[in-house]
Amino acid sequence: MPDEIDPEIWALLRDAAWQVDPVPPEVTDLASASLRLVSDLQHAELVFDSWSEQTNAVRSGEPVSRVLEFSRGDHTIEIEIDRARRPTASGQVEPPGHYEIVIETPLGETARVDTASSGGFVLDALPAGPARLVVLQGSAPLVTTTWVLFVTTA
Numbered sequence: 001m002p003d004e005i006d007p008e009i010w011a012l013l014r015d016a017a018w019q020v021d022p023v024p025p026e027v028t029d030l031a032s033a034s035l036r037l038v039s040d041l042q043h044a045e046l047v048f049d050s051w052s053e054q055t056n057a058v059r060s061g062e063p064v065s066r067v068l069e070f071s072r073g074d075h076t077i078e079i080e081i082d083r084a085r086r087p088t089a090s091g092q093v094e095p096p097g098h099y100e101i102v103i104e105t106p107l108g109e110t111a112r113v114d115t116a117s118s119g120g121f122v123l124d125a126l127p128a129g130p131a132r133l134v135v136l137q138g139s140a141p142l143v144t145t146t147w148v149l150f151v152t153t154a
């Protein structure tokens with residue numbers, strides 16, 4: 001019995017296995033998404049999270065709103081998430097200017113909004129699960145936040 005299997009036989013076995021039991025598309029999608037999660041070398045760091053301060057609690061102990069602040073170089077993104085109705089948010093990009101805000105989840109883009117000339121923006125819906133904001137100037141990404149949970153199921 002030979003010590004090594006011929007590479008051609010391995011190729012035939014691999015092809016047969018792929019045809020009989022292919023990787024489900026959702027597994028491939030999640031694997032790609034996980035690579036996007038770890039491949040972000042240039043991003044704005046979360047520098048403030050009001051939930052860590054626990055200063056905005058109501059009787060139930062759950063904060064009604066949440067303020068997050070991200071920073072990278074000269075750029076700051078502040079976002080206030082309002083949980084009183086459905087999860088919505090308003091925010092501000094500094095320095096002021098016309099930007100486009102993209103909300104991304106690991107599976108892709110969920111929404112786009114334009115800022116006012118002041119840099120202010122409103123997000124009518126936030127995704128559950130991990131998400132990030134990408135600030136575009138023109139078509140070029142200017143700042144990308146770290147991944148956070150804007151909305152929790154708690």
